[in-house]
Amino acid sequence: MKLEKLETGFVLTHKGQVILRHSFDNPCLFLGAGSANFDMYRGNFDITDYVIERLPMRNFAVQEVDDKILITFSAEGQETIVFTAEETAEGRLKIAFTSKKPELNRFWLRIAATATEKVYGCGEQLTYFNLRGHNFPLWTSEPGVGRNKNTYITWQADVKDRAGGDYYNTNYPQPTYVSSDKYFAHLQTTAYADFDFRHDDFHELQAWEIPEYLLVDKEDSFADLVKNICGVFGNQPELPDWVLDGVILGIQGGTDITIEKINRAKEAGVKVAGAWCQDWQGIKMTSFGKRLQWDWQWNKELYPDLDTKIHELKKEGLRFLGYINPYVLEDFPLYNEAQEKGFLATKEDGSKYVVDFGEFYCGVVDFTNPEAFEWYKGVIKKNMIEFGLDGWMADFGEYLPTDCYLSNGKSAEIEHNNWPTRWAQCNHEAIEEAGKTADILFFMRAGYTGIQGYCHTLWGGDQCVNWNIDDGMPSVINAALSSGLMGNGIHHSDIGGYTTLHGMKRDRELFMRWAEFAAFTPIMRSHEGNRPADNHQFDSDDETLAHLAAMTRVFTHLKPYIKALSKENAETGMPAQRPLFMHFEDDAEAYEVLYEYLFGRDLLVAPVYEQGATTRKLYLPADEWVHVWSGETYTGGWVEVNAPIGQPPVFYRKNSADAALLSKIAEAADYKA
Structure with a gap:
């Protein structure tokens, strides 16, 4: 954790990653008050918010106490909120929030970003994998039928059942995201939240209460990052x-x-x-x-x-x-x-x-x-x-x-x-x-x-x-x-x-x-x-x-x-199911590929998801990949393979320790269309 004081602001970094960048003209924090209305119909929510005020927290004072950094933000000449930043025993950056104004119940925090950064997570998101360019309200609900306001199905569901949903509706939201820069950020709150990833130079995290804290950490690999995340939230047990x-x-x-x-x-x-x-x-x-x-x-x-x-x-x-x-x-x-x-x-x-x-x-x-x-x-x-x-x-x-x-x-x-x-x-x-x-x-x-x-x-x-x-x-x-x-x-x-x-x-x-x-x-x-x-x-x-x-x-x-x-x-x-970049971090294409995944380290799966399709175009990161049905070896890049019913596009890594098992998938299927 490092705080660099500027003439009218500061920059807070953690393990070399800029987390907060604040100045008088571009504050990282806004506080306010609002009144929400939640209209629920069978698990579907129509949510509106009346924002009474939104105040930029321009003025601040920094105090270092032991291993902690205290940042006191003020508005209209009054202390409003205190950030207490410290490194936890596990080496994560934790910023706790102490409100001085209990009447304020709206919170907007801007995390520093770059234009090329990609963002994933926020619980279980179904329409977009890379979340950049969109905002995501985080409220557990029925996901809706169709989940796209431009489709006939969603329109019918809205008209008849008030249940159409939109791209962000999900049963499982979570105020946590993972960055392509190999850090995660988690906002500890159970209130309605909205994570906005539409801006080039910041991600704005909104909550309809003053959250308890922000937790951030950075790792050298995505494998270590996911392990770190589970260190915070827990692990699933093994399958029976x-x-x-x-x-x-x-x-x-x-x-x-x-x-x-x-x-x-x-x-x-x-x-x-x-x-x-x-x-x-x-x-x-x-x-x-x-x-x-x-x-x-x-x-x-x-x-x-x-x-x-x-x-x-x-x-x-x-x-x-x-x-x-x-x-x-x-x-x-x-x-x-x-x-x-x-x-x-x-x-x-x-x-x-x-x-x-x-x-x-x-x-x-x-x-x-x-x-x-x-x-x-x-x-x-x-x-x-x-x-x-x-x-x-x-x-x-x-x-x-x-x-x-x-x-x-x-x-x-x-x-x-x-x-x-x-x-x-x-x-x-x-x-x-x-x-x-x-x-x-x-x-x-x-x-x-x-x-x-x-x-x-x-x-x-x-x-x-x-x-x-x-x-x-x-x-x-x-x-x-x-x-x-x-x-x-x-x-x-x-x-x-x-x-x-x-x-x-x-x-x-x-x-x-x-x-x-x-x-x-x-x-x-x-x-x-x-x-x-x-x-x-x-x-x-x-x-x-x-x-x-x-x-x-x-x-x-x-x-x-x-x-x-x-x-x-x-x-x-x-x-078990992993994005391609989990194991191919230096492959820029791996961060954008949709509708394929690594099943473990050594299987690449690209399901046929278009009606009537008998071929599939897909991306292979640079490696030696063996097509399980034909036995043909590919070395990477965009390829197109035959994919009749019974032969979904699946490849295994030629140098896998499990190659003997994986090479017999077609034999195990023994399927004749």
Whole structure:
């Protein structure tokens, strides 16, 4: 840490990286006051802010005390805020903020930048990988349908459902970014934030409160930088071994249907690790499609004999997974119990508060109440773990309304972004206390700061069943890479997508291409979608089953490779899916390439993401790359390869220590179109 005093300003650097550049004419800090309005409709938010004032903090005074630098900013002749800059024991730069004006609740900090710098991260971003040139509101929410205001799908979703979304909407935002200059910056706040990367010489970080602190550090490599980030936020545990034994089939409809579909898949040669039955606790039909009965216990009518069948399946090497979320269905047993014990969020006057989830209403379990938190962990332990579930989707987390009242006395506006982390912690602790961390898989779509140490794996959320770059299959690649840089190195998505609305229907080609993509990720899992009858499914025809069987053979063939990636992620934070620049830092093209990634150090994957395409143009960094299907060797640059169904563009490094394994991918697939 070094502070250089100038005639009318200062420059603060850390490990040679300029962090703050301040002068009277170009201040690095603005403070103000504002009043926000949050209008939530089924997890989608219309947010407006009335800024009452925005004051430049031009005047400052510097004081050095021991190993700390105190910078006091003043406005209108009054001390307004104090920055306390110091290096932590780990060598990171930490700038704590102490407000002298409690009435100020708007904060804008400018981090020094260069015109050529590229920026990544901010949680899980799906439309853009390099965030430069755009601003990103950071508020956990439904991501919206279509996520592009210029598309017909988004327009329809907005008109009919108030649910269209935009490029920045995400289940998992985080006020942290990674720079191509190999530093990260994190703003510690749970308030609504907006990171603006549209300016050549600064990045403006906005928060609707005075944040606790800014944390920055710089490393010599991206591998060290990600390890550093995980040192702050935590590491995901290793994947359970059984997850790598095949696909987790998304099936609904009851015990007999589940077993019948598993058997048909196995007879077709599909390697099946488990069945994920999200309707294990019953279903509700709505205009949106098939929804779930949010009372988290086995539904004996829909799944008869599951209490014994679940253990029989496990003896056959097949795991059974379910579903849960942090809300309880009004007037059902868990709701009634929680309401009686005072475990639900309330209105301001303490009266009943429920949330509209789309033609049914639910109570919000108040995780700020320690007794409620422990109670819900108990629900997970008793109704799910003791029952025999080997995993589940821990859904939602984004819906905390800003007008409910919580037991810890904090504003729900400030707690909203933190809710996914609290929800992840609840699941993680229930599993950990049951001694099942190495054997149970739970996955979430929502997230925020600190989820890394609690959420065992992310899934990409509710993509459309189409090829759209904003909200279809390609968007998942950006999602995996951006969240991986934040320390969430195990990521996957619904094979085939989920959202089936406004004329969208999944076809065979999309399902097959998505399955090809999933075979080169840490987890393979399918989903029927919200309207299963409208979508092509894994067992819709023999051709799809044969193709899925081939992709699961590839996936299980790669088990030792993926297992090593999971272990590396747990120990160092190195993500399984990596941007090309992670290992090719001096290659300028590697920072701009879209829709391809390194799967570990030695596989390069470029999924086919355009409908009807049978070739793919892609970029190879300088190295010796062997095309897994033809055996042809390439030495780098832009190339175009044939990519028929069943042969997604995949290359391995010729000098890889795993070359013997990777060279047999085509043989393992053994697929004839």
